[in-house]
Amino acid sequence: MAELDLKQLGVRGVNSALHGLVDGANEQDWLITNPMGQHAIACGLDAPLNVTIKGHVGFYCGGMNQHAAITIQGHAGVGVAENMMSGRVRVTGSASDSAGATAHGGLLVIEGDASSRCGISMKGIDIVVGGSVGHMSGFMAQSGHLVVCGDASDALGDSIYEAILFVRGDVSSLGADCIEKEMRPEHLAKLTELLAAAGMEGEPAEFRRYGSARELYNFDIDNADAY
């Protein structure tokens, strides 16, 4: 495994080294040391690399990732894996606000908790959170899956579109147009698949499913109280 010392190279040096790698490059496994909570580490990767970051990271780690598998051995700041297109990002600790925001694809696994707005405007990503999520998680979530093994705080799934939310614990409150829905066999199968992919233990039958009531999809003045 090749090593990149961020203390020596800086964020630019580390990202520049990783951006220069293409599919099939000799060295596919990378270790980033001394991340020191810096921002924008390993963002914009575009090759099937395995990148391990030893320590805590700041904002937007793994942002817009394509193809790479990134493991953060620590906590992550705001917007981890934001707008990810494909690949995997794993956080062994907890994540701050807006984890997986607007992401189109790939798998984001947060072993600890995720703060508010987890999966905000998600557009196809799958997110699995081992702990709980903060308020407004799944806000305006368009598609993809958000799995919460713990609890969800206020206004879960507010103004949600077609994303599917699974929560095992308590939900403080649901946001506008978000309702609990029947957990059918295909949902149990998908949840089983997601938990397995994330390496999370959990009995799918213990989860409940939430999604859009689709009442606010087209503006109607009689729904003004809901806006």
Place this chain on the structure above:
Amino acid sequence: MAAETPRTLPRKSATFDDYTLSEIRRAAATGIYDIRGGGAKRQMPHFDDLLFLGASMSRYPLEGYRETCGTKVVLGTQFAKNPIELDIPITIAGMSFGSLSAPAKEALGRGATIAGTSTTTGDGGMTPEERGQSKTLVYQYLPSRYGMNPDDLRKADAIEVVVGQGAKPGGGGMLLGQKISDRVAEMRDLPKGIDQRSACRHPDWTGPDDLAIKIQELREITNWEKPVYIKISGTRPFYDTALCVKAGADVVVLDGMQGGTAATQEVFIEHVGQPTLACIRPAVDALQELGVHRKVQLVISGGIRNGADVAKALALGADAVSIGTAALVALGDNDPALEAEYNKLGTTAGAYDDWHEGRDPAGISTQDPELARRLDPVAAGRRLANYLKVMTLEAQTIARACGKSHVNNLEPEDLVALTVEAAAMARVPLSGTEWIPGQGKY
């Protein structure tokens, strides 16, 4: 036979004028606020309230058609490896595929490229037609992030982080379901036919401190090659411009309330924000105070219509201007030749602004394939290029008359104002006086 008692003429209220009465009736009948496209239509101080002084005994003019008057502008010289070089200081503002048809987006790209300037994407992402026809394309980074992806980000020539829009400062947007075709829906990752909301705040940053980090991320992803613009609305231009600089902008795009939108509430368009004219000097003050005027470029938009407007904006300190509504008119929007069709929609050429309904007879603000086919992108692009060239020639004509060898050499000293309001906003003397309201000499 007794003479009839003289009667006064019927008198309509200035407060409750015909438009106001019609809006009350419309609201009472529908129970919903009025939505429309475009910018503020109300009368307000604007560039027409300024005049150039021209050369005289104390100023030498340059000879028209003989002595050079430069128009090139470079945007993004602060941090980007590859700044944008434009032949003219007039760019095409961000307008989305979705709100506009594919031929309209293609025509904007064609026209801008012929004229040597840039065009800009909009909410909904980058289309291949637009990228293909635009030599220089600015990719907008909006709160919705519809269609946002790193491949297109790398294909762009510059990135514009949109914080605000002059027509609706602090507001998001809504693309109504009737304009959501299969292609638009696919680009935005949403089902066909539903209203698509564009958020008013970004999902993963709040405030200038966070924005600085977001810009760092965008620069890292694109290897620090692309200039990063920040687009703000004309609300608190001094502080907002200063905060853009703090956040690391290469270029500040400042959009006054005459700037158009694809659709928002009439009450929002007409009652929130400041006139473009009022925004320029405070923004320039901020840049000068921070020592970055001309290093961080300022692009002004909102109601730019001709070369005189361009010259006046530049004289007040802008590096370039941007046009949206005027560009659509050049393509064919609101053409009187389509009067009969506008009448069928209950309006008239020159007033059509129901762009959100998708029934534009000019084929511009629509996703209806039949209507969209009406717009020939090659011919429309040529019209836009012609218009841009005329604007540039007009600005050069004025600059030469003021003795300037480059349009960016125009300065406030070249201007006077026709009204007290314009004098105060532009901080140039009221015509015939030395009085600049708020600055003494009265």
